[in-house]
Amino acid sequence: MHEETPVIVACPNGPLLVRGDVPIENPDGTPVQKNRRTVALCRCGASVLKPWCDGSHKIIGFRTDLDHGDVPQ
């Protein structure tokens, strides 16, 4: 059977969208339970559901298009 290559979409100003069969683990190697096929990993740091995104990036005005040292307006 054809193996699907997982894809990660870096969403502008938002999470990393993970499509495909990628196991997500805790540092001790135990699996983080995935409740859906495609998941969104928080990359803004503000989610209270980490590692998943919970939409908090919108509240903190997270931007992915700023250079280092820039601060959001």
Next chain:
Amino acid sequence: MRLPRVRGPVSAALLDTLTSAPEQRDDALAGLDVVAREVIGASEDLARDDDLQLTLFCLYELHYSGFDGVDDALEWEPGLIAVRTAIERAWEAQLRAAIPLPERPALEADAVAETLFALAAADDGPSLSRYVAKKATREQLDEYLIQRSISQLKEADPQTWAIPRLTGRAKAGLIEVQADEYGNGRLERMHSQLYARTMRGAGLIDEYGAYIDIVPAVSLASANLMSFFGLNRRLRGASAGHLAMFEMTSSIPNRMYGNGFRRHGFGEDVTWYFDEHVEADAVHEQIAARDLAGGLVESEPQLLDDVLFGAASVLVVDGWVGLHILDCWQNGRTSLRAPVATAA
């Protein structure tokens, strides 16, 4: 579902038609047509017109689960489709006039998504979710569940109509979202089932349509809007835009709704629905904004304005619902048409 109680001359004529014997149906239809056109012509605010929104709701329901004791073949009765179209035309004109569109983005998926996210962020409508989180009484929680039951017990169904009308990236995006809405084939994870579970946990009846008679026009309008977009192929852009905006305005409010139920001591059986939406819709909003809405604009650029219209309509129409409920609660009234105890 069971047939609702009438709310005026048009819904009365419709119920007459739906329950008439076949040999009397033509007369009933002719009567319905006359009264519907009169009332539509005189209605200044269709979103708050109980008689017309209930009529529209029933006409759409013929395409979903139908009514107990009503002939399924009436779904495609030309006279009923004509009345539905007449109400839809008048309502669409009012909606188009009432809903401002954002500035058009470039015809690229990411630009469309960015415009939609900016539109959602700029929404300064009243926050029903904040009120529910902090202040709602136990009875108001019931009201809130009942208000939404009319759409959430068939959550995702109106958007499914759009699937065969889309192609390519937009279609793949819609299916990815819808599959998740339907629990990826697992009944106990299907969102409509989670909502039913929440209603049971709160001591309410989880049968679809059980509370139809006490749900006000404006909440029917919010549900009808999705069916309107979903059942008209020409409005597939609006359907896509609506779903995208719905998902984009869901994660954070659902966390607050869940908090409101936790504040009243409810456990996971009741809050699961809300907690699931926090996580799921943070995924869905990305897919719906980029692949569904954005992908659709890339493949059918002429649909851009409808995508924006559908997206903006969520903020406006669901904003009316929130305003209505908050206004009633802040003035010590029920937001329903009658107390819960009188229903079902």
